[in-house]
Structures are given as structure tokens and as C-alpha cells.
Amino acid sequence: MTALHVAVVGKGLIGSAAARHLAEAGCEVTLIGPDEPADYRSHGGVFAAHYDPARITRIMDRDPLWAGWAAASISRYPALEAATGMKFHHPVGFLAAAGEGSDLLPAMEASARAFGMQPLTDARHPFRLPPGTATRFESAPGGYIDARRCVQAQTIAAVAAGAKVVRLPVWALRSENGVVRAILDDGSEVRADQVLVCAGAFSAVVGLAPGMPLQADGRVVLLARVEDDLAERFAAMPSLIRVDAAADLADVYLLPPVRYPDGKRYIKIGTGAIRHPLDDLESLQCWYRDGAVGDDAARLAQAMFDLLPELEGAELRTDLCAVTTTPSGYPIIDWSKPGRIAVACGGNGKAAKSSDEIGRIAALLVTDQLDDPGLAAELRA
Ligand SMILES: Cc1cc2nc3c(=O)[nH]c(=O)nc-3n(C[C@H](O)[C@H](O)[C@H](O)COP(=O)(O)OP(=O)(O)OC[C@H]3O[C@@H](n4cnc5c(N)ncnc54)[C@H](O)[C@@H]3O)c2cc1C
Known part of the structure; x- marks a missing residue:
């Protein structure tokens, strides 16, 4: 049986985590997204929320769901740091x-x-x-x-598990005949069974997450x-x-x-x-x-x-x-086109610390293993 091919759009905190979890679960993964621009002022492409060496990480939270996602993410930092040689916590x-x-x-x-x-x-x-x-x-x-180094660690681990990385932005998604095509900046495309959109603040404004309240x-x-x-x-x-x-x-x-x-x-x-x-x-x-x-x-x-x-x-x-x-204050982890295009977006300014678990939940959604209906309802658009 051929492995499910998932293209993850957005090589940020959530996308790189999702790519790692998908690759480690045996999926064929293409992680698509540009590196940080060298010169912001002349840059004509996309940017990200993880361009910073210090994002607060904590389990204590007003909301028990956020606390749980942080606790799960933090518990996996030591193994990720050890496997990649990349200290970020x-x-x-x-x-x-x-x-x-x-x-x-x-x-x-x-x-x-x-x-x-x-x-x-x-x-x-x-x-x-x-x-x-x-x-x-x-x-x-x-x-x-260190959010930059966390993304690097997740990407290294995803690649070690077999993921490919394409360092370009995606400007459109086309779903037809059981395939999703991600159209890249240079006009080429990546074809996949499914696309998971994790393009942060750019997801909605680029048109990659139509109808999602982001x-x-x-x-x-x-x-x-x-x-x-x-x-x-x-x-x-x-x-x-x-x-x-x-x-x-x-x-x-x-x-x-x-x-x-x-x-x-x-x-x-x-x-x-x-x-x-x-x-x-x-x-x-x-x-x-x-x-x-x-x-x-x-x-x-x-x-x-x-x-x-x-x-x-x-x-x-x-x-x-x-x-x-997002209106709920939780990330949206949901299908925008059922079975083909999903989104994992909406960190609400606090997802750096919880990004590994949010990425894992998104990986469960696209592999049809998210079997907690209560959680799925909280994360729906
Ligand atoms: C000022 C500030 C302070 C914060 N402080 C904290 C904190 O203390 N603790 C905390 O937990 N969280 C904090 N956060 C929030 C945290 O940084 C975000 O929740 C987190 O980065 C969200 O992850 P993401 O993957 O959704 O987005 P990002 O990390 O922004 O990643 C999105 C990725 O998508 C890529 N992309 C965008 N458009 C495209 C496209 N068209 N094609 C391909 N790729 C694309 C980008 O290049 C980027 O790599 C803070 C955020 C900000 C802005």
C-alpha cells in the first residue's frame, strides 16, 4: 500500500511539528514554506510569528485545554532536543x-x-x-x-523521518480528481493526497483557508x-x-x-x-x-x-x-475541504509553547485518527 502523501503548507511552529508527527507516523510528507527573509524591508513574500528567540513557555494557564497542550508539548522537548542536537528550551x-x-x-x-x-x-x-x-x-x-530553533529542530526531525522540504511560498491550492495541487512561487506545483495549511497569519489573507474565521x-x-x-x-x-x-x-x-x-x-x-x-x-x-x-x-x-x-x-x-x-480563542484544526484540505491555524498569540501538541492533533485529523469528539468540536471552525 502506498503511503498517504500530505503536503504541509507553512514551515512554522505548528507546520514543522505536524510534518514531524506525520512523517514519524509513516506518511509521505512534503513540508512547504520559505525560510526567514534576510531583509524584511525589501521582502515581497510572507513572514512568520516564530522569528524570535524567546517565546514564553508555561503549563499554568487560565484554560485547561491550553494547559494540557503546553504540558504535552513541553514533555516532548527533551527527546526532540536530544535527537536533533538543537537546544531551544x-x-x-x-x-x-x-x-x-x-x-x-x-x-x-x-x-x-x-x-x-x-x-x-x-x-x-x-x-x-x-x-x-x-x-x-x-x-x-x-x-x-527559542522559537526559531524549535522550528529548526522540528524540521530536522521531520527530515530524519523522511519528510522533504520545499523552501518556497504557496500562492494557491487546487483540489481536483482526488489530488490537491499546491502552486508554488516559481510556478511549479506539489501534488499530494491532502494538504494541511499551517501558514499562520498568512493562511487567510493568501486565500489558503477560505471560510475560516481567522x-x-x-x-x-x-x-x-x-x-x-x-x-x-x-x-x-x-x-x-x-x-x-x-x-x-x-x-x-x-x-x-x-x-x-x-x-x-x-x-x-x-x-x-x-x-x-x-x-x-x-x-x-x-x-x-x-x-x-x-x-x-x-x-x-x-x-x-x-x-x-x-x-x-x-x-x-x-x-x-x-x-x-479565532472567535473561540482556540486554534482551528479542521477540514476546509473535507478529506482534502485541512487547516491548523489560530495560535491566538500563545501557541508557541503548545505547537508540538497542536501539530500532533492536526496530524491525527488528516490521518483520520482524531477520535475525541469533544476535542474535535472545540477545534472546529
Ligand atoms: C509578538 C508575539 C509574541 C508572542 N509570544 C508568545 C509567547 O510568549 N508564548 C507563546 O506560546 N506564543 C507566543 N506567540 C505566538 C506564537 O508565536 C504563535 O502562536 C505561533 O508562532 C503560531 O505558529 P504557526 O505555525 O501558526 O505560525 P508561524 O509560526 O507564523 O508559522 C507560519 C509559517 O507559515 C509560513 N507561510 C506563511 N504563508 C505561507 C505561504 N503562502 N506558503 C508557505 N508558507 C507560508 C511562514 O513563513 C511561517 O513559517 C507570540 C506571537 C507574537 C507575534
């Missing part, structure tokens, strides 16, 4: 901070307990928090992952350069999420000092509280190339200095990225 710990009356910490604590963890309520940390703020600390494996949403992050002496002082800093309804930015997240591709170390802050809806391909490309950050940078800088006054005066810069949101 940095278990520096994760701190959640919220004002009195917020339901965040009890919900996070409940999800942590469900996975046998007891978060600390009195962990030491370097952040200046307003009086009345409570914290919960998740020790290792909480921390962060919204691309631009985000600004602020990076503060950390010199060696300060980096040493902050060496034990965990990743942080701070929720405070009274603050200018009701939620912010912050990553400890991490070395970026320019060789410098930065502390990064971002927020889900400011949104920039991007409704078509051109707006999304323009956002990544040279989006207008408006007053986002100043507001993020203030939130950063409130938490870490030592950073006032540091060299600052911004980065632009886009998340993909």
Missing part, C-alpha cells in the same frame, strides 16, 4: 502576577495542580509590582523557548538592551505575565535577558492589550516590513520601567509581529 521559570480580585491566579493554579504542580506563592523575583499584587511561580519546565492582528514588542553587568544581576529572572486592570496596559508579558541575532542581549516586553487588525495580504506584508508603531512603544516602555526601573535609560528598539486570532 530554557526552563528559567515563569511568574504570573495579578491584582487582588483577578480570577487569573486561581484559574492558573487549578490548571497547574491538574498536572501535579504546586506553584509557589512567595517566590523571589526582580519585578517592582504594585501593592496588593499576588504572584504564582512555575519552576522548570516553565521559562521560554484574523491577523499586528503586535509591537519593545526590546531594552541589557549590558553585561545588568544581565548578570538579572540572571535568575523568570518569564513574566502581569495582569492589572488598573494599569494603562491591562496585560503585559516580559522575557528575561536573551541574546538576539545582532549579538546583543535584550529584555523584551509585549502586550495583548493593543491590537492592529490586518485584513489583507498587503497590509500584513507592510506591517512586517515597516508598520507604524504609534504610541505602542512609549506605553510599553512605561510598563517596562514600572516593572524594572533599572532599565530606564537603556537603548530601546521595537520589533513587529502578527498573531492569528
Whole structure:
């Protein structure tokens, strides 16, 4: 019997994970998607949300499904790192901070307990928090992952299991006579039994996921350069999420000092509280190339200095990225053309930490093995 041939469109966090799980399950896999552009400003193609060395990874979550996907993903990091020689997980710990009356910490604590963890309520940390703020600390494996290296590790493992990689964008999908054709940037095509679309924020605007309620949403992050002496002082800093309804930015997240591709170390802050809806391909490309950050940078800088006054005066810069949101707040893992074209998209700004499990579930869907009707219903478009 010939193996099912699945073309996975999108070599990002979810697509590379799905490709690995499909290849390891014995499918013939072609993983299609470009590498990161060398020069964003002159790039005319697609971009991705994983172009960053630090995405928070944690099991504690307000939502038990997200907590479970993170726990499953994190449990497989050590084997993936060992098999590929690619270290991407940095278990520096994760701190959640919220004002009195917020339901965040009890919900996070409940999800942590469900996975046998007891978060600390009195962990030491370097952040200046307003009086009345409570914290919960998740020790290792909480921390962060290097998203670029995670994609590289998944891709190496997928190739080791037999997957082929085609480093070009796909601009159209055609399904006819029991075959799906993925039309590539150079006019050539990949023919497969099935296509799994994992093109992140570009899935909808390129037209690869028609009818799916996916919204691309631009985000600004602020990076503060950390010199060696300060980096040493902050060496034990965990990743942080701070929720405070009274603050200018009701939620912010912050990553400890991490070395970026320019060789410098930065502390990064971002927020889900400011949104920039991007409704078509051109707006999304323009956002990544040279989006207008408006007053986002100043507001993020203030939130950063409130938490870490030592950073006032540091060299600052911004980065632009886009998340993909869905009405349910869960990823969509569903058929857009039953039996032929499926999608696994909609990380809602928090799928880096859960991408391995989301990719595994997508692999189960396309191989007709997703036998949990409750889960399938949650993930339907
Ligand atoms: C600023 C910011 C901060 C974040 N912080 C966190 C965090 O702390 N923790 C966390 O868990 N998550 C975080 N996330 C979310 C996380 O990065 C995303 O949920 C995750 O990257 C989604 O994975 P994906 O595979 O859907 O998309 P991506 O990682 O974006 O991958 C999509 C891939 O598809 C490719 N592609 C696009 N169009 C095409 C096409 N036409 N043909 C072929 N390939 C195509 C792209 O090149 C890319 O490789 C953050 C996101 C942003 C933007």
C-alpha cells in the first residue's frame, strides 16, 4: 500500500511539528514554506510569528485545554532536543502576577495542580509590582523557548523521518480528481493526497483557508538592551505575565535577558492589550516590513520601567509581529475541504509553547485518527 502523501503548507511552529508527527507516523510528507527573509524591508513574500528567540513557555494557564497542550508539548522537548542536537528550551521559570480580585491566579493554579504542580506563592523575583499584587511561580519546565530553533529542530526531525522540504511560498491550492495541487512561487506545483495549511497569519489573507474565521492582528514588542553587568544581576529572572486592570496596559508579558541575532542581549516586553487588525495580504506584508508603531512603544516602555526601573535609560528598539486570532480563542484544526484540505491555524498569540501538541492533533485529523469528539468540536471552525 502506498503511503498517504500530505503536503504541509507553512514551515512554522505548528507546520514543522505536524510534518514531524506525520512523517514519524509513516506518511509521505512534503513540508512547504520559505525560510526567514534576510531583509524584511525589501521582502515581497510572507513572514512568520516564530522569528524570535524567546517565546514564553508555561503549563499554568487560565484554560485547561491550553494547559494540557503546553504540558504535552513541553514533555516532548527533551527527546526532540536530544535527537536533533538543537537546544531551544530554557526552563528559567515563569511568574504570573495579578491584582487582588483577578480570577487569573486561581484559574492558573487549578490548571497547574491538574498536572501535579504546586506553584509557589512567595517566590523571589526582580519585578517592582504594585501593592496588593499576588504572584504564582512555575519552576522548570516553565521559562521560554527559542522559537526559531524549535522550528529548526522540528524540521530536522521531520527530515530524519523522511519528510522533504520545499523552501518556497504557496500562492494557491487546487483540489481536483482526488489530488490537491499546491502552486508554488516559481510556478511549479506539489501534488499530494491532502494538504494541511499551517501558514499562520498568512493562511487567510493568501486565500489558503477560505471560510475560516481567522484574523491577523499586528503586535509591537519593545526590546531594552541589557549590558553585561545588568544581565548578570538579572540572571535568575523568570518569564513574566502581569495582569492589572488598573494599569494603562491591562496585560503585559516580559522575557528575561536573551541574546538576539545582532549579538546583543535584550529584555523584551509585549502586550495583548493593543491590537492592529490586518485584513489583507498587503497590509500584513507592510506591517512586517515597516508598520507604524504609534504610541505602542512609549506605553510599553512605561510598563517596562514600572516593572524594572533599572532599565530606564537603556537603548530601546521595537520589533513587529502578527498573531492569528479565532472567535473561540482556540486554534482551528479542521477540514476546509473535507478529506482534502485541512487547516491548523489560530495560535491566538500563545501557541508557541503548545505547537508540538497542536501539530500532533492536526496530524491525527488528516490521518483520520482524531477520535475525541469533544476535542474535535472545540477545534472546529
Ligand atoms: C509578538 C508575539 C509574541 C508572542 N509570544 C508568545 C509567547 O510568549 N508564548 C507563546 O506560546 N506564543 C507566543 N506567540 C505566538 C506564537 O508565536 C504563535 O502562536 C505561533 O508562532 C503560531 O505558529 P504557526 O505555525 O501558526 O505560525 P508561524 O509560526 O507564523 O508559522 C507560519 C509559517 O507559515 C509560513 N507561510 C506563511 N504563508 C505561507 C505561504 N503562502 N506558503 C508557505 N508558507 C507560508 C511562514 O513563513 C511561517 O513559517 C507570540 C506571537 C507574537 C507575534
